[in-house]
Amino acid sequence: MLTDAGLPAFLDDLGLPGFVDIHVHFMPDNVLRKVWDYFDRVPPTVGMQWPIRYRTDESVRLDTLRALGVTGFTALAYPHRAGMAAWLGDWALTFGAATPGCVPSATFYPEPGVLEYVRAFLDRGACVFKSHLxxxxxxxxxxxxxxxxGLLAEAGVPVVCHCGSGPFPGEFTGPGPISEVLARHPNLTLVVAHAGSPEYAGFLDLVEAYPRVHLDTTMAFTPYLNALAPFPDELIPRLHAAQDRVVLGSDFPNIPYPYSTQIQALVDLDLGADWLRSVLHHNGSRLLALP
Structure with missing residues (x-):
């Protein structure tokens, strides 16, 4: 069983220089603490508690990622209301520019001026955007x-989108609404967070229908998420076939288990070393335009 301390040796065995994690959260301190407070108050009806495993200062979290062997990562931030996205994106871009290994990240919200600030973020070098429906x-x-x-599709910049209905469904979650976006913008580089949990099959349909749709692994296949929304065994062959369209995501630091649990869950799928190399490094490196 993998441990956090054993991950660098695991990477060596695979011949990889490091993990590339497309779903990592760094945010302004006051925003992140509100996120942590939200997880602290996850209602008992969910069936599990959600203790934040890596609830440490920012500098410690960065050191932790490096010790785990993560060499490329994002700083995903997301607004819950109008008026937040512009300054959150500015913060994430500034953080990424100053932090080795972190790619410039940004976000958006449906509000007046959104096209203008998204264009400005792209001009500043944003390599990935976060959307949380x-x-x-x-x-x-x-x-x-x-x-x-349309602009993001033309730019070829990936959007990590929480569009699945886990852990709580929303009015606009599920494959339906985002599939209509893809029908209008079929070249959009969409990364479906959490492998689309719990609508795994529906989001795999989108992967197979659109050449730039990807799944990220965030929390998927772990014992924690499988207790809430297990990934169906009959979908494993389709996951294997999507080798070039599955990318490592973790939700670090907001996870209720060690980082190595996510990696072990992917190993336990038993899809082979080539699949693991693609998912743990190569696909993320390509999407984030890393050297």
Whole structure:
């Protein structure tokens, strides 16, 4: 069984220089603490508690990632209301520019001026955007976002989108709404967070229908998420076939178990060393345009 301390040796055995994790959260301190407070208050009806495993200062979290062998990562931040996305994106871009290994990240929200600030973020070098349909409670088909999706599709910049209905469904979650966005913008580089939990099959359909749709592994296949929304065994062959469209995500630091649990869960799928190399490093490196 892998441990955090054993991950560098595991990487060596695979011949990889490090993990590339497309779903890591760094945020302004006051925002992150509100996120942690939210997880601390996860209702008992969910069936599990959600203790934050890596609840440490920012500098300690960065040192932890490096010790784990993570060499490329994001600083995903996301707004829950209008008026937040512009300054969150500015913070994430500034953080990424100053932090070795962290790619410039940004976000958006359906509000007046969204196209202008997304264009400005791209001009500043944003390599990845975060969209959270559940927390933001917005419709991805909003007319304010249509030119944004088009701009991001043209730029080829990935959008990590929480569009699945786990752990709580939202009005605009599930494959339906985002599939209409893809129908209008079929070249959009969409990364479906949490492998689309719990609508795994529906999001695999999108991977197979659109050449730039990917799944991230965030929490998927772990004992924790499998207790809530198990990944169906009959979908494993389709996951194997999607080798070039599955990318490592973890939700670090906001996870209730060691980082190595996510890696072990991927190993336990028994899809082979080549699949692991693609998922743990190569696909993420390509999506984030890492050297």
């Amino acid at each position: 559940q927390v933001g409670s917005y419709d991805p088909r909003d007319e304010l976002l249509d030119p944004v999706w």
